[in-house]
Amino acid sequence: MSTAAARHQRLHAELRERICLLDYPPGTKLSEEALAAEFGTSRTPLRRVLARLEDEGLVESRHGIGTLVTDVDMALMTQVYDLRLHLSALVGQLDPLPVTPAVMAEIRDFVSRGEALLAAPDPRAFAALNSAYHGFGLSLTGSAPLRETAARLYYLTARIWLTSIPRMNLRSECAIFLGEMRETETALDAGDTAAAALIRRAHISMSVRRMSR
Amino acid sequence: MSTAAARHQRLHAELRERICLLDYPPGTKLSEEALAAEFGTSRTPLRRVLARLEDEGLVESRHGIGTLVTDVDMALMTQVYDLRLHLSALVGQLDPLPVTPAVMAEIRDFVSRGEALLAAPDPRAFAALNSAYHGFGLSLTGSAPLRETAARLYYLTARIWLTSIPRMNLRSECAIFLGEMRETETALDAGDTAAAALIRRAHISMSVRRMSR
DNA sequence: ACAGCCAGAGTTGTGCACAACTGTCTAGCT
DNA sequence: AGCTAGACAGTTGTGCACAACTCTGGCTGT
Structure with a gap:
């Protein structure tokens, strides 16, 4: 239990920091596959992290387009x-x-x-x-x-x-x-x-x- | 886009209501497979709904055990x-x-x-x-x-x-x-x-x- | 020349099979 | 009888293949 949940927290915090420090400026297209490869997992666990970031209003996933960092309204x-x-x-x-x-x-x-x-x-x-x-x-x-x-x-x-x-x-x-x-x-x-x-x-x-x- | 997001919202609201109206009392074990069958989808979209409910503190998923409705502390x-x-x-x-x-x-x-x-x-x-x-x-x-x-x-x-x-x-x-x-x-x-x-x-x-x- | 369409690449969403994990029950040994 | 180990059933977590969708670019017909 701890390993999966811990990794989720780790990836979530990492991506959130990259977004908030503008390593990923608003409008950046985040590739699920590239991020999954970087963190050494498959898309499935990564998608859960992105879903959470979407619920928090930091990214927005569009079918067929990509997962975009939201812009600052x-x-x-x-x-x-x-x-x-x-x-x-x-x-x-x-x-x-x-x-x-x-x-x-x-x-x-x-x-x-x-x-x-x-x-x-x-x-x-x-x-x-x-x-x-x-x-x-x-x-x-x-x-x-x-x-x-x-x-x-x-x-x-x-x-x-x-x-x-x-x-x-x-x-x-x-x-x-x-x-x-x-x-x-x-x-x-x-x-x-x-x-x-x-x-x-x-x-x-x-x-x-x-x-x- | 709309259909997937709309279904997510619908299932989320439905499960949240069942939890809040005590149709699922605290401690209830929610079966991903049973719920997926009830709503006519596979486990994958349903798991995203449960993940959101977990972030909101209404359920808690434990590997190998099940997804339990949290009790009221x-x-x-x-x-x-x-x-x-x-x-x-x-x-x-x-x-x-x-x-x-x-x-x-x-x-x-x-x-x-x-x-x-x-x-x-x-x-x-x-x-x-x-x-x-x-x-x-x-x-x-x-x-x-x-x-x-x-x-x-x-x-x-x-x-x-x-x-x-x-x-x-x-x-x-x-x-x-x-x-x-x-x-x-x-x-x-x-x-x-x-x-x-x-x-x-x-x-x-x-x-x-x-x-x- | 221009409009429309079609094919292709690239992306997220879905379904399924299997891995990982937990609790229980039973068989066998002491 | 009691205890331990192991098989087993049931659940969530992961990886992969494919479906669904969007945009782009070029091609073709008029």
């Missing part, structure tokens, strides 16, 4: 962001977990990685760190449904930042990101998970503002 | 309800749609169906009407992500009511339900979608209270 993404905004604040309200030493070690690690990023700004490294930091933020709530829901919506919007960064100031974004993590470290140091969630919400909101200019 | 359901509570209120905040004559016709129809239900109380009819009414409530927002997210969580918790009703007063529940729909009719008549959403939230909250006694 701004009207839809605005709605997703509005929803994410509210959900991110809920992390501090729905079963917020106590701030353990392990959590503090994590946020400190994120701060140092943020400092490294600011020293050597890079879009892809930013996106990867942002994704990991998002997962950390969700780990502050004990509500599994909230975590899963927020994650699902996050991956829907994750591509927007990378498509917007050419029109933005990368170094400035890195500095703002590092600032957010430092603020969060302060909030968590005071044991205030709710405050950390509100900081997250505020920065998501401001990030959307900067991107949509 | 109260700790998890409490978390889902907490989240649903907040989401239901968002219907009135995120892109609330104007109240059209068609909407008023719908709510009036729901009120009359509620009156019929109160005249002849029946658990299964209640559950079915409740499901339809939930869909109507979501149709009041223009935010597709909110609709899909709320629906997903709704189906996770839909089975709780039917399992709790033996310990409750069916006729009283029908009366309360009818009352909610009448209140909502008043709110919508005033064009106040946000008020309708708050009424929904209040009744979900109270319903949970009554069930958990």
